[in-house]
Amino acid sequence: MDYKFAERMTAMKPSIIREILKSSGGGSVIPFAAGNPAAETFPLEAIRSFTESILLENPVAALQYGVTEGYEPLRERLLGHVQQRFHVDTTGNSLMVVSGAQQGIELAAKVFCSEGDTIICESPSFIGSLNTFRSAGIRLAGVPMEADGIDLEQLEAALKREPNVKLIYMIPSFQNPTGITTSLEKRKGIYALARQYDVMILEDNPYGELRFQGEDVPVIKSLDTDQRVIYVGSFSKVLSAGLRVGYVLAPDEVIQKMAVAKQGEDVHTATLPQMIAHRFMTEYDYDSHIGLVCNVYRRKSELMLQALEQKMDAAVTFTRPDGGLFLWCELPASVPMLDYCKQAAASGVAVVPGNAFLVDESEPCQALRLNFSTPSDEQIVRGVDILAQVFAQQKAGI
Numbered sequence: 001m002d003y004k005f006a007e008r009m010t011a012m013k014p015s016i017i018r019e020i021l022k023s024s025g026g027g028s029v030i031p032f033a034a035g036n037p038a039a040e041t042f043p044l045e046a047i048r049s050f051t052e053s054i055l056l057e058n059p060v061a062a063l064q065y066g067v068t069e070g071y072e073p074l075r076e077r078l079l080g081h082v083q084q085r086f087h088v089d090t091t092g093n094s095l096m097v098v099s100g101a102q103q104g105i106e107l108a109a110k111v112f113c114s115e116g117d118t119i120i121c122e123s124p125s126f127i128g129s130l131n132t133f134r135s136a137g138i139r140l141a142g143v144p145m146e147a148d149g150i151d152l153e154q155l156e157a158a159l160k161r162e163p164n165v166k167l168i169y170m171i172p173s174f175q176n177p178t179g180i181t182t183s184l185e186k187r188k189g190i191y192a193l194a195r196q197y198d199v200m201i202l203e204d205n206p207y208g209e210l211r212f213q214g215e216d217v218p219v220i221k222s223l224d225t226d227q228r229v230i231y232v233g234s235f236s237k238v239l240s241a242g243l244r245v246g247y248v249l250a251p252d253e254v255i256q257k258m259a260v261a262k263q264g265e266d267v268h269t270a271t272l273p274q275m276i277a278h279r280f281m282t283e284y285d286y287d288s289h290i291g292l293v294c295n296v297y298r299r300k301s302e303l304m305l306q307a308l309e310q311k312m313d314a315a316v317t318f319t320r321p322d323g324g325l326f327l328w329c330e331l332p333a334s335v336p337m338l339d340y341c342k343q344a345a346a347s348g349v350a351v352v353p354g355n356a357f358l359v360d361e362s363e364p365c366q367a368l369r370l371n372f373s374t375p376s377d378e379q380i381v382r383g384v385d386i387l388a389q390v391f392a393q394q395k396a397g398i
Helices: 007-011 016-023 044-057 059-063 072-086 101-112 127-135 152-161 184-196 252-263 271-283 286-311 337-346 377-395
Strands: 093-098 118-123 139-146 165-170 200-204 229-234 246-251 326-330 367-371
Touching (some): 044 271, 072 093, 072 229, 072 246, 072 271, 101 165, 118 127, 127 139, 152 165, 286 326, 286 377, 337 377
Parallel strands (some): 118 139
Antiparallel strands (some): 229 246
């Protein structure tokens, strides 16, 4: 049969990261391309115990339909957590539990953007969000990143230039893919520009609690005095990615619209994972667990940075994240980035080409993303050694 797919599918391509992961599933490939939380951070015994007790004590509620907005005890606990941990005034806001943070991002775009409207985002940015926006026929306007976050001058230029801008999409803390944290000064500047040009901000903060050095920077939502920030959080990096539990905190009217949109997608987020997440926040030592996770990522990031400093050619530069899961490597112009990534893969190390994270993938790019959470310590050391060897070969024209 000659399948006649919807026009929107022409703008959608398979996720480069997912394709790399499929082709590098063998145990011999070192997974610097993934973005998975470290398996050793999963509280396995607690999850097993919570699941067993929930199914013994309250099986019908766990297995029955639930309300679209989410499991009420979890919503209440999360509201308190956001207030206490991130100093957000939740007055006039509601919280909805979603099936992973990416659903929250998709719902925000769905309720604010018509086909042809514009979302301004950091460039590079998270490929999953970019593809979500593209699938809805939304125009993307990328603004370059600087060492302390998005270029504010170019952000304002985009706000003046681009038609029908509905959202500014940001990952301010330990950004995926660069690892950059946006400074407080720039967060205030972003919010001021959003107010000046009357645009909503979509703040994606899946890594916000994964700071392993330096001081916390207030989330943009904590600066929100006129209800224009949609804040998205997630349990994927602090509890389990596979449970698919995220949440959205936004003005009441926005959550009402997002709930209607969610009803047309999956009715509600699976209840059992929500109940597990609630137990995790109320019956487990949450703060100690976060400390454990941050210690794991501190060690892994330091190990990767040390290996890069010792093994990699000085012409290669890289970011030094204060948290999160990623760092961003820039190759000199003399070494073609895509050729380098292909040779690295052939040599047993999977990395993600930097152009995968650009609004326009055809733009020149000499960067690649490295992940330190997924590989073991041994793989980190061996993988960087292989990357250094591949670079030396590319540099020599071999």
